[in-house]
Amino acid sequence: MSTIENMQQELQRLKEQSNLRSLPRMVHDGRHVLVNGQQMLNLSSNDYLGLATDSGLREEFLHTLTPDTFLPTSSSSRLLTGNFSIYEELEAELATLFGTETALIFNSGYHANTGILPAVSDGQTLILADKLVHASIIDGIRLSSAKCIRYRHNDLNQLERLLKEHHTSYRQIIIVTESIFSMDGDAADLRELVRLKHLYNNVWLYVDEAHAFGVRGNRGLGCAEEAGCILDIDFLVGTFGKAAASAGAYIVCKKVIREYLVNRMRTLIFTTALPPVNIAWTLFIVRKLPEMQARRKHLASISRQLREALQANGYACPSVSHIVPLVVGSSTDTVIRAEELQRHGFYALPVRPPTVPEGTSRIRFSLTAEIKQEEIEKLILEIENEKLNMES
Ligand SMILES: *Cc1c(COP(=O)(O)O)cnc(C)c1O
Numbered sequence: 001m002s003t004i005e006n007m008q009q010e011l012q013r014l015k016e017q018s019n020l021r022s023l024p025r026m027v028h029d030g031r032h033v034l035v036n037g038q039q040m041l042n043l044s045s046n047d048y049l050g051l052a053t054d055s056g057l058r059e060e061f062l063h064t065l066t067p068d069t070f071l072p073t074s075s076s077s078r079l080l081t082g083n084f085s086i087y088e089e090l091e092a093e094l095a096t097l098f099g100t101e102t103a104l105i106f107n108s109g110y111h112a113n114t115g116i117l118p119a120v121s122d123g124q125t126l127i128l129a130d131k132l133v134h135a136s137i138i139d140g141i142r143l144s145s146a147k148c149i150r151y152r153h154n155d156l157n158q159l160e161r162l163l164k165e166h167h168t169s170y171r172q173i174i175i176v177t178e179s180i181f182s183m184d185g186d187a188a189d190l191r192e193l194v195r196l197k198h199l200y201n202n203v204w205l206y207v208d209e210a211h212a213f214g215v216r217g218n219r220g221l222g223c224a225e226e227a228g229c230i231l232d233i234d235f236l237v238g239t240f241g242k243a244a245a246s247a248g249a250y251i252v253c254k255k256v257i258r259e260y261l262v263n264r265m266r267t268l269i270f271t272t273a274l275p276p277v278n279i280a281w282t283l284f285i286v287r288k289l290p291e292m293q294a295r296r297k298h299l300a301s302i303s304r305q306l307r308e309a310l311q312a313n314g315y316a317c318p319s320v321s322h323i324v325p326l327v328v329g330s331s332t333d334t335v336i337r338a339e340e341l342q343r344h345g346f347y348a349l350p351v352r353p354p355t356v357p358e359g360t361s362r363i364r365f366s367l368t369a370e371i372k373q374e375e376i377e378k379l380i381l382e383i384e385n386e387k388l389n390m391e392s
Pocket residue numbers: 107108109110111113134136178182208210211239240241247248249
């Protein structure tokens with residue numbers, strides 16, 4: 001069979017299983033999206049602080065630009081001629097905020113996670129990764145020459161046993177986790193992870209704060225700030241594409257790690273650096289993040305309200321964050337309920353296997369600080385109505 005025929009057959013198979021994906025057509029209108037002519041409140045965005053929809057911020061930023069400072073390309077890798085001073089300004093700002101020796105910027109979270117782990121691992125390395133880590137971390141592990149064991153989600157007893165069993169057989173062990181997990185909205189116990197890391201002197205800790213940077217902690221630095229353990233995490237990674245309303249990613253770390261990455265990390269070395277204007281926007285936002293406590297408080301409050309309403313209606317809800325799953329169970333029912341919510345003006349999306357385990361299909365709400373109290377109350381009423389309709 002030819003390659004093209006093979007592709008057609010594979011796509012047909014995906015379609016029959018209702019698993020065919022396509023790029024959805026939509027028009028953005030601030031907090032709303034227009035899909036098939038219908039306007040809906042966007043409950044699926046990663047713009048957690050509502051900064052991406054804040055046109056006042058964009059206006060203020062545009063005033064800082066002139067044709068000389070609006071630099072839409074770096075034209076090169078940072079190791080050649082792409083290292084504009086704005087990069088180092090952003091890195092200095094991050095290092096100061098976090099209180100770390102240094103910071104290093106990457107083009108995306110995907111670049112960070114697929115680049116750091118292969119750079120710092122070798123055949124004498126064991127990676128112990130949470131079962132539910134993001135696809136970009138999985139790809140980073142695959143690209144590395146380390147051996148890997150996945151521990152059950154947030155099962156730190158199992159992790160402790162694995163450390164005990166393996167720490168003498170490897171040169172180093174790297175524990176890899178997210179702080180807030182993207183599908184259940186639950187969190188890793190960072191303090192306990194730090195305790196486990198300190199049990200042996202050849203264990204490192206890698207934490208991805210993609211969903212927590214900007215959102216958690218008094219200054220928005222993430223769950224590590226909240227837990228008071230920033231300096232205990234060897235590889236503290238976060239992204240700018242979510243709450244920070246920009247693009248790119250960072251690591252805050254010791255100087256020696258930064259220097260090693262500059263020499264060994266292929267997704268830093270072999271790619272054109274992000275446009276300086278994009279870095280300038282990130283810096284503009286990062287400088288404002290510590291002052292955004294009111295937005296964080298509002299987001300925490302509406303999130304708690306939604307989680308408590310789901311629990312009161314008998315839904316198991318593991319979330320402790322602004323990512324709130326409504327676990328329905330069967331994929332068919334989940335799709336029907338998501339469509340029903342959309343008809344009522346709430347743009348929420350179903351998440352099905354293989355993204356989540358079989359039988360745990362869910363509607364995934366991803367809340368932002370721009371969502372109003374009344375809107376959450378309306379959403380809760382709608383969820384309750386749907387539940388009654390499904391049961392009758
Ligand atoms: C979104 C996300 C990434 C990828 O970041 P990008 O900047 O979008 O490439 C990495 N890790 C986690 C946990 C994420 O949620």
